[in-house]
Amino acid sequence: MTALLSAEGVVKSFGPTRVLAGIALSIAPGEPVGLFGPNGSGKTTLVNILSGLLLPDAGAVRFEGREITRLPLDARYRMGIARTFQIPHPYPALSVREAVGVALAAGAGNRTGEGGDREEGEGPEEDLLARTGLFNQRFVPCARLSQGCLRRLEFARALACRPKLLILDEIFSALSAADEGDLTALLRAENRDGGTAFLLVSHNPPLLKSLCRRILVLEEGRIVRERAVL
Amino acid sequence: MRGSFPFRAAKVSLRGGTPPARSPWRGGGWPAAGIGLLLLFPLSSPDAFLLDVFTTGFLLAAFAASWDVVGGVSGQITLGHALPFGVAAYACALLTTLAGWPLPLAVAAAVLLAAAAGLGIGALSAPLAGPFVALLTLALGEIAHEAAVGHTFFSGPGGYAWGGEGGIPVALPWRDAAPFPSYYAALAFLCLASFGMLRFSRSGAGLILRAVEGSPITALASGVPVARFKRMAFAVGSAFAGAAGAGFVVHVGRATATDLSLELSFQAATFAAVGGRGTIVGPVVAALVLHVLFRALSLPPSARVLLYALTLLVVLRFFPGGVAGTARDLASRRAGKEGGRPPRPGGRNRNGDEAP
Secondary structure, rough: OOOOOOEEEEEEEEEEEEEEEEEEEOOOOOEEEEEEEEOOOHHHHHHHHHHHHOOOOOOEEEEOOEEEEEEEEEHHHHEEEEEOOOOOOOOOOOOOHHHHHHHHOOHHHHHHOOOOOOOOOOHHHHHHHHHHHHHHOOOOOOOOHHHHHHHHHHHHHOOOOOOEEEEEEEEOOOOOHHHHHEEEEEEEHHHHHHHOOOOOOOEOOOOOOOOOOEEEEEEEOOOEEEEEEE | OOOOOOOHHHHHOOOOOOOOOOOOOOHHHHHHHHHHHHHHHHHHHHHHHHHHHHHHHHHHHHHHHHHHHHHHHOOOOOOHHHHHHHHHHHHHHHHHHHOOHHHHHHHHHHHHHHHHHHHHHHHHHHOOOOHHHHHHHHHHHHHHHHHHHEEEEEEOOOOOOOEHHHHHEOOOOOOOOOOOHHHHHHHHHHHHHHHHHHHHOOHHHHHHHHHHHHHHHHHOOOOOOOOHHHHHHHHHHHHHHHHHHHHHHHHHHHOOOHHHHHHHHHHHHHHHHHHHHOOOHHHHHHHHHHHHHHHOOOOOHHHHHHHHHHHHHHHHHOOHHHHHHHHHHHHHHOOOOOOOOOOOOOOOOOOOOOOO
C-alpha cells in the first residue's frame, strides 16, 4: 500500500546546531501515529517540515506518492494535510465562526454533500463548531477565548479541510480533564469514522498509547525507537 | 481541485459571521444623516473657497479610505500610498495633454495603471512583514516623487516643457469648473467609492484579509494563500486611490509632484489611525473633519503638518482603536456581552447545555 505521508533522509540545522539528522518515517492512510521525545529532540522542527512551514536542508517529503518537500503550508492544507500549533495564534478581531469560516473557505472544494440537521441560516461552520463544542461561543472574538477553547478552535480549523492527515503538535498539553476528554473522543471519532490519519506529538505516554497504533521516539534528531501499541 | 484556492466559495460560505455587538458604524443611520447634511450644505450659500475645501476633502476622504483597505483591513502599513494616487494623476495629465486622449478614457486608464502599480507594490512587499512593508513602500513612494520632481516632459520639438515642480496641466473639456457641480460630483464619488470599499471589506475576501492581518501564520495553516491576498489588497486599495487621484487632478487641473509626496501618504495614514483602522467609514469621517477644520482655519502648511502629527500622537496614546474603534468598544461594553449571543429561548443548545 502507498504510504499517505513519507519522509526520507530529512536533515535540518539551525546554524551549527543539527536538529534533525536524517529522519525517515512513513504513515499509512488512516493510521494513528504518535511522536514522543524529550524537549529539544526536534519534534516541532519535524512537524514544521512535514506541514510545510520549514524547508529541510536535505531529504524529501512525499504525500500520496507526490513529492511535496517545497510545497508551502497553505497548499498542503488544501491537499488535506492540516496541522495545529502548540501555541495557538488566533485572529484577535475575528469571531470564532469567522475564524472557522476562513478555513472552510479554503477547503470548500472538499466538502460536497454535507448537510446534517442544520437549522435555517446555519452553514458548515455551525456543524463544525457543534462537533468541537464551540457552538455557543461562535460569536465570541477569538481574542477572548480560554486556552481550552483556543485548542478546540485549532482542532475545528484543522478539521475544516476534511483532512486526510492531521498533524497535532502538543494539542493536549495544559488542558483541563474535560477538554482533554472531549478532544480525545473527537480525535478517535475522526480516525475511526472519517479514516483520518494523524501524527500526534505529545509528552504524555499513556495518552499516546491510548490513541495511537504506533509510537515513534525521537531523540537528538533521530528516530531511535518505534513501538507498536497492542 | 485540492491544490487551488476556491476563492469564489469564500464569498458564499463566510456570510453571517456578524458579532453580536452593534457598532454605530454598522447601521446606515449615521452615514445617511451625514450625507444628507452634506447635500444640503451648498444651499446655505457658502463661498467658493469653502466649497473647494469640501470638494478636495471628499477626494482626500476617499483616498484615506483606500489607504484603509491596504493598511487597515489587511494590515499592510503602507507609507507610499501617494504612489498610486500620483500615478493616476500624472497618467491623467499626460494622456490628456500629451497624447490627446479624451478625459473619460484617460481616467479609466489612470485607474488601471494605479491598480497595476498597487499590484507591483504588493508583489514586492508580500514576502515582507510589519515595519519592512512600511519601509519598502516609503522608499518606492519617494523614488516616484523624486522622479516626478526631476523629470521634464516635452510636448514636441519647440513645444512646451512640462513637469518638475510646476507639474503637468490636464486638458479638460471645460474651461472653468463651476464649484457646485464639482462639489456634488466629488461627494457622489466619495459615496460610491466608500460603498464599494465597505462592500469589499465585508466580503469573503475582506474577511480573509482581516484574518491575514490578525495572524498570517494561522491564515497560512488554514489554507489561505497569504501572498496572493496581500497583492489583492494593494491592487484594490491602489485602484481606489487612483480613482481619487484622477478626481483630484481633474478638480485642480494640474498634476504636481505633491500628488506623490510622503506628506500625502502620511496624511492618509493619520486619517485612518484617527478614524479607526479597518473601518473604512472612520477614516472617511476623520479625513473630512480634520481637512475641513485645518483648511478652514487657514493655517499654513507647516502648522497643519504639526497639527496632524499632534492629533496622531494623542489618538495613538489615548484611543489606539481610533474614533470608530473606541465607539465600537464602548458599544460592546454597554451591550454587556458576556460570551456572545445567548441561545434562543427554547432553541437547541448544540454544546449540550440547557438553554434558558
